[in-house]
Amino acid sequence: xxxxxxxxxxxxxxxxxxxxxxxxxxxxxxxxxxxxxxxxxxxxxxxxxxxxxxxxxxxxxxxxxxxxxxxxxxxxxxxxxxxxxxxxxxxxxxxxxxxxxxxxxxxxxxxxxxxxxxxxxxxxxxxxxxxxxxxxxxxxxxxxxxxxxxxxxxxxxxxxxxxxxxxxxxxxxxxxxxxxxxxxxxxxxxxxxxxxxxxxxxxxxxxxxxxxxxxxxxxxxxxxxxxxxxxxxxxxxxxxxxxxxxxxxxxxxxxxxxxxxxxxxxxxxxxxxxxxxxxxxxxxxxxxxxxxxxxxxxxxxxxxxxxxxxxxxxxxxxxxxxxxxxxxxxxxxxxxxxxxxxxxxxxxxxxxxxxxxxxxxxxxxxxxxxxxxxxxxxxxxxxxxxxxxxxxxxxxxxxxxxxxxxxxxxxxxxxxxxxxxxxxxxxxxxxxxxxxxxxxxxxxxxxxxxxxxxxxxxxxxxxxxxxxxxxxxx
Numbered sequence: 001x002x003x004x005x006x007x008x009x010x011x012x013x014x015x016x017x018x019x020x021x022x023x024x025x026x027x028x029x030x031x032x033x034x035x036x037x038x039x040x041x042x043x044x045x046x047x048x049x050x051x052x053x054x055x056x057x058x059x060x061x062x063x064x065x066x067x068x069x070x071x072x073x074x075x076x077x078x079x080x081x082x083x084x085x086x087x088x089x090x091x092x093x094x095x096x097x098x099x100x101x102x103x104x105x106x107x108x109x110x111x112x113x114x115x116x117x118x119x120x121x122x123x124x125x126x127x128x129x130x131x132x133x134x135x136x137x138x139x140x141x142x143x144x145x146x147x148x149x150x151x152x153x154x155x156x157x158x159x160x161x162x163x164x165x166x167x168x169x170x171x172x173x174x175x176x177x178x179x180x181x182x183x184x185x186x187x188x189x190x191x192x193x194x195x196x197x198x199x200x201x202x203x204x205x206x207x208x209x210x211x212x213x214x215x216x217x218x219x220x221x222x223x224x225x226x227x228x229x230x231x232x233x234x235x236x237x238x239x240x241x242x243x244x245x246x247x248x249x250x251x252x253x254x255x256x257x258x259x260x261x262x263x264x265x266x267x268x269x270x271x272x273x274x275x276x277x278x279x280x281x282x283x284x285x286x287x288x289x290x291x292x293x294x295x296x297x298x299x300x301x302x303x304x305x306x307x308x309x310x311x312x313x314x315x316x317x318x319x320x321x322x323x324x325x326x327x328x329x330x331x332x333x334x335x336x337x338x339x340x341x342x343x344x345x346x347x348x349x350x351x352x353x354x355x356x357x358x359x360x361x362x363x364x365x366x367x368x369x370x371x372x373x374x375x376x377x378x379x380x381x382x383x384x385x386x387x388x389x390x391x392x393x394x395x396x397x398x399x400x401x402x403x404x405x406x407x408x409x410x411x412x413x414x415x416x417x418x419x420x421x422x423x424x425x426x427x428x429x430x431x432x433x434x435x436x437x438x439x440x441x442x443x444x445x446x447x448x449x450x451x452x453x454x455x456x457x458x459x460x461x462x463x464x465x466x467x468x469x470x471x472x473x474x
Contacts, residue, residue, distance in 0.1 A: 014116055014120055018116065018119050018120065018123075019161065019165060020168070021165055021168045021169045021172055021174070022172075023172040023173050023174075024172075024173050024174060027173060028173065028174065030176075030456075030459045030460065033173075033174065033175055033176050033459075034176065036169070036170075036174045036175045037170065037175035037176050037177075037182065040166050040169065040170055040175055040179060040182065041182065041186055043166060044071075044078075044163070044166065044182075044183055044186060045186070045190070047076065047077040047078050047159060047162070047163070048073040048076050048077070048078045048187075049076065050076055050077045051075055051076055052075055052076060052077065052079060052139070052152060052155050052156075053151060053152075053155065054141060054142055054143055054148050054151050054152050055075055055079075055139050055140060055141055055142065055152055056075075056139075056140035056141070056142050057075045066083075066289050066290075066292065066293040066296075067081065067187075068184070068187065068188060068191070068437065068438045068440050068441035068444070069083075069086070069184070069285075069286055069289040069290070069293075069440055069444070070082055070083035070086065070293075071180075071183035071184045071186075071187040072187075073187075074139075075139065077155065077159035077162075078159065078163075079133065079139060079156055079159070080126065080129055080130065080133070080156055080159070080160045081160075081163070081183070082163060082167070082180050082183055082184070083129060083290075083293070084122050084125040084126040084129055084160055084164075085122050085160070085163065085164055085167060085180060086180065086286065086290065087125050087129075087290060088118055088119075088121040088122040088124075088125045089118055089122075089180075090286070090287065090290070091121060092114065092117060092118045092121060093375075093376065094375050096114065119164070119168075122164055123161070126156075126157055126160045126161065126164075127157060129156075129297075130153050130156035130157050130160070131153065132297055132301060133156060134149050134152055134153050134156070135149075135301065135304070136297065136300040136301045136304050137300065137304055137328055138297070138300060138328070139152070163179075163183070166179050167179030167180050167183075170182060176452070176455060176456070176459070177451065177452055177455055181448045181451070181452075182448075184441075184444050184445065184448060185444070185445050185448040185449060185452075187441075188437040188438075188441035188442070188444065188445040189437075189445065191436065191437045191441065192242070192436045192437040192441075194207075194208065195207075195208060195209060195234040195238070195436040195437070196208055196209055196210055196234070196239065196436065197210055197211070198211070199211045202233060205233075207233060207234065208234060209234040209235060209236060209238065209239050212226075212229070212233075212234070212235075213226055213236070228344065228345075232342050232343035232434065234434075234436060235434065237344075237433065237434065238433070238434035238435060238436055239436065241430065241433045241434065241435045242435045242436040242437070242442065245426060245430050245435050245439060245442050246442055246446060248426070249426065249442060249443060249446045250446060252277055252278055252422060253276070253277075253278060253446065253447070253450060255276070255277040255278075256274045256275060256276040256277060257274070257275045257411055257415075258272040258273070258274050258275075259272065259273045259274075259275065259394060259407070259408075260272055260273075260394065261273045261387065261393065261394055262393060262394075273387070273394075275408070275411045275412060275415060276415065276419075277415055277418060277419055277422070278419045278422065278423065278447075279369075279373070279378065279412065279415040279416055279419050280369045280372050280373060280376070280378065280416060280419060280420065281447055282423060282440075282443050282444050282447055283368065283369070283372050283376070284364075284365035284366070284367075284368040284369040284372065284419075284420045284423055284424065285361075285365055285423050285424065285427045285440050285443055285444070286444075287364075287368040287372070288360075288361055288364040288365050288368060288424065288427075289427075289440060291364060292338045292339075292360075295319075295334060295335060295338055296319075296330070296335055296338070296339065298318075299318045299319030299330075299333065299334065299335040300319065300321065300328060300335070302315055302318055302319065303315070303318075303319055303320070303321050303328075307320075310322075310331075310332070316332060316333050317333050317334065318333050318334055318335065319332070319333040319334060319335030319336065320332030320333045320335075320336065321335075336353065337353055337356040337357060337360070338356075338357065338360055339357070340357050340428070340431045340432060341353060341354055341357070341432055343434060344432060344433055344434060347432045354432060357428060357432075358425070358428035358429060358432070360428075361424040361425070361427055361428035362420075362421055362424035362425055362428065363424070364424070365420045365421070365423055365424030365427070366417055366420035366421055366424065367420075368420070369416050369417065369419060369420030369423075370416055370417065370420070373412065373413075373416050378412070379412065380405045380406075380408035380409040380412045380413075381401070381405050383405075383408055383412070384401045384402075384403075384404035384405040384408055385401045387404060388400070388401050388404070394407060423443055426439050426442075426443060427439040427440045427443060430442065
């Protein structure tokens with residue numbers, strides 16, 4: 001069954017009152033879209049520099065490992081980042097892919113209803129997450145009163161809604177690509193640049209690895225300290241690991257099996273359907289990281305309200321915390337083991353935690369990869385039907401969905417598991433060795449930048465050769 005008429009009418013009415021960005025009256029030139037994309041990036045960066053009013057800026061960050069995924073900045077208007085947007089989008093995709101709620105995406109009206117439902121769910125998730133952040137102590141509020149809590153809550157909600165509109169603005173034709181992808185790539189790139197070149201000092205030493213190397217050579221600091229720095233600060237080891245991980249990901253992105261395809265009505269027109277090693281891309285890592293962040297959030301809420309002294313043995317299994325320098329730090333339970341060690345020294349001294357964390361990343365990345373293939377329309381059966389519906393076939397096979405599905409079934413299940421294992425291992429291991437921007441960040445950024453490159457090349461070709469536009473969209 002599809003979405004009922006009553007639900008459709010309700011969503012139409014809700015869509016009419018939700019904030020919305022109108023699309024441009026006609027398609028903008030590539031140059032103007034690049035300008036608008038740049039404006040969106042500048043606004044995003046400015047929001048990351050504006051501190052939340054009424055929030056302390058000191059202390060550690062219990063959700064630091066997940067901020068790359070959510071393009072967030074602690075203590076600023078980007079405290080929640082794109083977390084609510086990503087969470088709501090993934091929930092709706094899962095519901096639609098599993099056909100729990102059916103939408104006909106070929107119908108513009110159905111697509112509009114799906115967009116409205118996603119936007120409404122985003123607002124709901126934003127309100128819930130903002131309330132959780134305020135109530136659990138993840139952010140340190142300087143004035144603990146109803147008015148103080150309300151002021152911080154409103155800031156979190158409004159800032160996230162602004163991000164939602166900026167993302168919608170990019171996707172509706174004012175910019176290029178996806179605003180969410182843009183925010184993640186910009187955030188990771190900013191972090192990598194900061195780790196390499198930042199001249200600001202921490203504990204009397206430059207923070208960035210290159211200024212630190214120059215400072216160390218001039219100060220006579222032992223060479224050993226250049227490779228691994230205490231305090232999880234950027235080091236030569238981290239720089240080398242970043243380069244190696246980037247090369248590995250780029251190589252893995254190029255591994256694929258290309259199946260020959262042809263158009264049934266134009267036998268001379270042939271192409272190739274690629275089945276990539278990273279078949280489900282970075283979706284498994286995003287879902288796994290979201291799950292880990294949710295575990296941390298829920299466990300902190302339970303600990304704050306019901307187990308602040310770590311005295312309940314049952315609740316201790318969910319998470320045990322200590323407060324250090326006004327920062328809530330996990331010290332036991334599930335929350336402790338799904339949080340990555342802060343640096344390579346901690347990882348070596350806590351081998352069980354390290355093994356459990358990496359294993360958690362790998363196992364759940366594989367699990368989510370398998371689930372996403374089924375609910376995201378990427379299974380052999382659904383892909384074969386999509387090829388048939390597009391008027392394509394595989395030479396040597398009958399033009400039937402079942403025949404093509406048998407061929408795709410030889411490859412898709414295998415690359416799904418292997419790809420999930422690969423991204424989980426890279427994300428977990430790279431997090432421990434101190435890769436700049438984190439392993440998850442590098443995975444996401446490489447994939448995003450490659451997609452942007454392909455998009456820009458296609459846009460340029462379409463502007464220079466307008467006649468090819470229709471062919472490229474086939």
